[in-house]
Amino acid sequence: MKNENGSGSVYKLSGKRRKCWVARVTVGFVDGKQKRKIIGTYETRKEAQTELLGYLNNPTLYSGKTFKDVKDLWYQGYCKSVTKITLINTNNQLKKLEVFNDVKIKDLKLYTLQKFFDSLNSAYGSKLVLKSTLNLIFEFALKNEFIETNRVKFIDLGKNEKVVERKIFTADEIKILFDNLGSNNRYIKKMTYATLILIYTGLRISEFMNLKTKDIDLERNVLSIVESKTSAGVRKIPISEKVIHLFRDNIDYSKEYFLFNKQGGHYNYANFFQQFKTMLNLLNVEEHTIHDTRHTFATLLNNANANSTSIIKLIGHTDFKTTEEIYTHKDIEELRKAVNLLN
Template identity: 40%
Template sequence: MKRANSNGSVTKLSGNRRRPYLVRVTLGWNEKTGKQIRKVIGTYITQKEANKALADYLDTPYDLELANITFKYVYDKWSQPKYQKVSNSAILGYKSAYDNVEKLHNMKIKDIKARHLQEAIDNCPKGLATKKKIKYLFGQIFAYAMQNDIISKDYSKYIDIGKTLTENKREPFNTKEIELLWKHLDDIEFIDTVLIMIYSGFRIGELLELEIININLTNKTMLGGLKTEAGKNRLVPIHPKIFPLIKKRYDSNEKYLIVNFKGKKMKYDNYYREKFIPIMEQLNMKHRPHDCRHTFATLLSNANANSTAIKKMIGHESYITTEKIYTHKDIEELRKNVELIK
């Protein structure tokens, strides 16, 4: 069965097919043979869908090469210039969001509708914060595709990420939990990284970005940090308790302090799924990574540390300077305060 007009046709293919209706359009004529030059738009489940696809094309013709562009292709093209303008922390967030919607990667972006995006959000096992990042990524991807005439409609605006069912509280590790972490230092892999975050205030992303070149074992300091202007390149004295942990991981032949089993930089999502969550489950603790940073601030506060020193070490937004110049006196003041933590 074939229905045609001067510009295209709908043909039902033989056999038992899931999408039996083939739509082709006529792009022109071969001057030598006199035959039509035709291109396939796609295949469809019903004749009604096929007729609509043909009618839509004839109403507003589009570049059929663009029609085959995938979500992954647009992401790659969008991310190249984007990642040159944002922080490493933002890049980690975008990459994590992208990794959580793997089923969309090889779909043609023109075929992705609101229901596909909603299913990706609904099937994501992560929390509200991750789903917000995914929705924001969708908005960026679809905006880029529209700007480059790949699609004509942005479905990302119709996505509902829902609401968190429980209040998003930050719970610091208590004394018994910290003692338990130390107790299992030698028998649970990567538990040292949790302790390093608790005694330094570094976020996961900041710890994974910490370079060997920015660790001074002589002065016992670390220079790192991401996100805010106040948080970037902040100096944190290495607490005596975690100095042996830092020293053990320190390898001048590596670029980063924390590396995977291949000796490569660890990805945020891999660390969180493969290291942090299993540690918490094994010790029957219910904490999120950011609780480590909150614990550091709480320990400093409970030890009556100087408020300015606390702001400097955790990278609080209220402490911003044009240039961070740490004198010997500054370093000793920070060290004195961090060592108040017992």
């Protein structure tokens, strides 16, 4: 049956072809002659007719825009509405999605997307962040009628099983941190000295963010951890010679906390976490958790043959109960010898 004039046409190609049916439309005239556009080729006449009808109802859907085309259109507006740090993190996610760049976005089926996420060797949280970024692009595509449905919403990430692989910072990675202490990038500059302090003190991130300037004794080079997570009470940590200058160069006695935000107040963990991740990425350092710094501290002490009692005291585990009164001058000096074994 012939279609009405102006409604496109469906015809069959000659020869043996799996997709022998063609759907095409007229998109204009050049010198009085029709300029046609082929929508696609199909296995059956019915399929071709259905696609033709779909195109006539929504030409934008059949514009042939690839995932990259739509992503770039979305990005133009998105990059103007977020902070620099958020944009850096988003760009990291977009790199992972480049595998879809040349695929027409309307042809990205749920099966393909699900298979991609199933193949990722990433933690649940990392997959969730990537899915959220992909969802923003597909929501934009849906709003602008490049797709008919947002299939990203149906992607199953599986169970949120918390599996944390602890990885210590290598000697090369620690060197990279030291080499970038003078960086012009304020995120790198702040996060490198903060990360090095965590590595060479073994502080928990909560202890570090709650560390007050009054609890840093730069005459005796000792930290007093008075808000420890454990029931061990006050914990004394001698400051390693490797990082004492980081305390001296960055302490501001007019502030309550050693690590402070732009307003001079308590640092937010979410901001620290994001900037820590960004710093590692910008320096091309392997992905780490913040808690890896504590494991690095313990491993470095162990590798330097520090005695086990000193390691337990410095880490502040609950199986070694102590109070401030137990720390004699001799105890502190023994701990100082341990931390100064670190390379």
